[in-house]
Structures are given as structure tokens and as C-alpha cells.
Ligand SMILES: Nc1ncnc2c1ncn2[C@@H]1O[C@H](COP(=O)(O)OP(=O)(O)O)[C@@H](O)[C@H]1O
């Protein structure tokens with residue numbers, strides 16, 4: 176089973192100063208997939224991404240990358256091929272679009288290789304390409320989110336982790352971002368894990384989804400099955416049985 180998984184968490188638990196944020200979660204990202212992690216605020220979605228990326232302290236359980244156990248360390252992940260685009264579209268607004276992209280390619284020593292990669296990434300983002308010399312502060316919210324994703328792509332990730340890319344965007348822009356996520360998956364062959372709070376329209380764009388609640392996985396499956404079961408409504412209305420313990 177292991178070899179077809181790009182990333183796998185087995186029984187991962189995380190505490191923050193005595194607060195249990197994750198309680199024995201099993202989550203996999205298979206090669207070529209787009210997977211959603213959904214659930215209410217505080218469910219532990221960001222902590223899943225942070226534990227994969229070496230930012231959250233793992234108490235117990237294991238993380239594997241391409242079938243091999245790893246100890247996630249933040250500075251090593253991009254070299255392995257894992258990129259995290261954190262919540263809150265943190266682009267450097269006083270830098271130009273090109274300069275922001277260069278930061279995403281910090282590990283690429285060869286300038287001509289870096290330039291080639293930046294051109295390649297910009298070809299997928301026409302709005303950014305035309306403004307490549309402009310400061311990021313001149314971009315709209317949606318364009319800044321696209322820039323945050325584009326910056327992650329410069330490193331050429333095999334696994335891309337996106338934390339709430341839709342936050343604060345208009346419904347139209349949200350659809351554009353989700354469509355771009357699928358395009359990145361298809362055209363660049365990246366396997367993608369995307370966290371969202373409660374945006375059902377995301378399910379149209381993913382292969383599989385996990386629903387988290389209070390640090391546990393409470394449902395997993397194909398989007399259609401999750402929608403039929405009404406699990407999202409139950410979780411968000413607090414009508415799911417509290418997990419034992
Ligand atoms: N740095 C931190 N210190 C203490 N508690 C934290 C920290 N980060 C997250 N938590 C807690 O861990 C739980 C899960 O948080 P998080 O993974 O951010 O949830 P989500 O992304 O689903 O909203 C929440 O109860 C949150 O308050």
C-alpha cells in the first residue's frame with residue numbers, strides 16, 4: 176500500500192502545551208490525487224499540514240513520504256519535494272512579483288535554472304505575468320493568493336499543501352483558485368492536500384476528502400459519498416456524537 180502514497184500519517188497525535196490538537200489521525204495523500212481536509216475551526220486541519228511540514232510537534236505516530244518514514248524538519252521539506260502554502264496569503268507586499276517568486280526558489284542556486292522555473296510558473300498565471308515587475312501590494316486579494324501558490328510552485332513540489340486558499344476571496348475568485356489547483360495537479364503532476372473550513376464547492380474539484388472534528392478524522396471518502404451522508408452538516412451543526420474519551 177505504502178508505495179502509492181506520497182504522504183501518509185499513521186496514528187499522529189499532537190499536543191500544544193497540554194491541548195490535544197490531533198488525536199491519532201490516519202491520513203494519506205496518494206500519488207496524483209487532490210485531497211481535501213475539511214472541518215470546523217479548531218478541528219486540527221492546519222495542525223495536520225504543520226505536522227507534515229515539521230512545524231507542529233508530533234507526540235506519537237508516524238509520517239511517511241513515498242513509503243519511507245521521515246522525521247519532518249521544516250528546512251528539509253522543500254528539498255524533499257514537499258511545499259506548504261500557509262494560511263493568510265503571506266506574500267511580501269513591498270517586493271515585486273518576481274522577487275516573491277525568487278523567494279520560493281531560494282534553494283535553486285543556478286540563476287538561469289531559477290529564471291527558467293519562474294518563467295514556467297508565470298506561464299500558468301497570466302495576470303501575474305503581465306505585472307511581474309509590480310509590487311505585490313498592487314495585486315488584488317485573489318491575485319495575492321495566486322502569487323502565494325505560484326511561489327510554492329517554483330520549488331517544483333511533488334506534494335503541495337495548501338491551507339485555506341479561499342480565505343477572504345469572492346465566490347468567483349474562490350472557484351478560480353480551486354480550478355487552478357486542479358490544473359496544477361493535472362499539468363504539473365503535483366499531488367495536493369488542500370484545507371478548507373466549510374466550502375462545499377471544493378468537493379467538485381477533489382478526488383477524496385477527510386472530515387476532521389476535534390482532532391479526529393470523523394469521515395473519509397469520495398466527495399459524493401460525503402455529500403450524501405450529510406456528514407459536513409452534522410459536524411458543522413455540532414450534531415455528531417462526541418468522540419469517546
Ligand atoms: N500554537 C498553538 N498553541 C496552542 N494551541 C494551538 C496552537 N495552534 C493550534 N492550537 C490549538 O489546536 C487546535 C487545532 O488547531 P488548528 O490545527 O489550527 O485547527 P484548524 O486549522 O482546523 O482551525 C485548536 O484547539 C487550536 O486552538
Ligand SMILES: [Mg+2]
Pocket residue numbers: 220221222262338
Ligand atoms: Mg487552520
